[in-house]
Amino acid sequence: xxQTILVVEDDARIADVIAKNLxxxxxxxxxxxxxxxxxxxxxxxxxxxVVLDLGLPGLDGLExxxxxxxxxxxxxxxxxxxxxxxxxxxxxxxxxxxxITKPFSTAELVARVxxxxxxxxxxxxxxxxxxxxLRIDPGRRTVERDGQPVPLTTLEFDLLHFLATRPGRVFxxxxxxxxxxxxxxxxxxxxxxxxxxxxxxxxxTDPSKPRYVQTVWGAGYRFPEEGA
Ligand code: CA
Numbered sequence: 001x002x003q004t005i006l007v008v009e010d011d012a013r014i015a016d017v018i019a020k021n022l023x024x025x026x027x028x029x030x031x032x033x034x035x036x037x038x039x040x041x042x043x044x045x046x047x048x049x050v051v052l053d054l055g056l057p058g059l060d061g062l063e064x065x066x067x068x069x070x071x072x073x074x075x076x077x078x079x080x081x082x083x084x085x086x087x088x089x090x091x092x093x094x095x096x097x098x099x100i101t102k103p104f105s106t107a108e109l110v111a112r113v114x115x116x117x118x119x120x121x122x123x124x125x126x127x128x129x130x131x132x133x134l135r136i137d138p139g140r141r142t143v144e145r146d147g148q149p150v151p152l153t154t155l156e157f158d159l160l161h162f163l164a165t166r167p168g169r170v171f172x173x174x175x176x177x178x179x180x181x182x183x184x185x186x187x188x189x190x191x192x193x194x195x196x197x198x199x200x201x202x203x204x205t206d207p208s209k210p211r212y213v214q215t216v217w218g219a220g221y222r223f224p225e226e227g228a
Contacts, residue, residue: 002026003048003117008038008064009079010056014102018051018079021106022113035059039067047074049117051109052096054080054087062090066179069095070158071138073127073165075116079104093175095162129164131226134203134212136164145203155180156199163213163223172220196221 005027009015012033019029030045032038035056042050050068054061065076078091078099091099097116100109129136135144141157143150152160158180163171171179173192180195196215200207214222 002028004028004030004045005113006030006032006038006042006045006047006050008032008035008050008056008061009053010034017106018109021110025110035061035064038064042068049075049077049113051077051079051113054078054091062087062094065091065094065096069162069179077112077116093171094179129161131164131167132211134164136161150202152199152202155195156202159195160199160203160213163221167223168225170216170219170222176221
């Protein structure tokens with residue numbers, strides 16, 4: 001059996017074309033016609049990758065991306081008919097791994113899917129992150145530093161896990177708010193700053209010289225790449 005790919009697309013004709021082409025090269029495809037069903041299908045099927053249309057009725061693709069990223073680092077390939085660069089960038093900031101713009105060639109689609117699966121190492125969606133003395137387990141939602149458990153709240157864990165699984169990338173406060181709180185809550189920049197402070201107090205040996213959640217002046221926050 002091939003790896004399972006979830007194809008989230010409300011246009012049945014396009015979904016069929018995508019699924020047929022991926023099945024032709026050995027993947028199993030499941031189609032979800034809207035965002036709500038996509039989240040349910042994802043939880044049930046645990047696919048190796050999600051091909052996700054941004055323009056969906058109800059929960060749109062950006063919202064689906066944000067919700068998937070709360071618990072999973074499954075590779076997400078965003079498909080967009082939107083010409084706006086900001087949508088693509090927001091998709092990537094929210095945690096999508098790559099995007100492809102309609103109309104696209106099926107060969108390009110298959111190549112992108114294969115490249116993402118290679119990068120992700122296959123089917124792991126609840127990968128434990130171990131870096132710089134930290135062990136972050138998204139399945140158990142636990143963090144250990146040098147073998148000692150560090151109790152974090154859900155929000156604190158989400159922030160740390162989001163940054164630590166994207167080392168070296170700088171995220172603006174807006175992007176972090178979108179990811180950690182979600183667009184349905186109203187928070188401001190200070191909410192992110194105080195969340196970061198709490199994570200540092202619990203995690204860092206010297207919170208004034210953070211080793212894990214670092215400030216990039218004028219830009220936002222990042223988790224450093226290993227060895228950096
Ligand atoms: Ca659509």
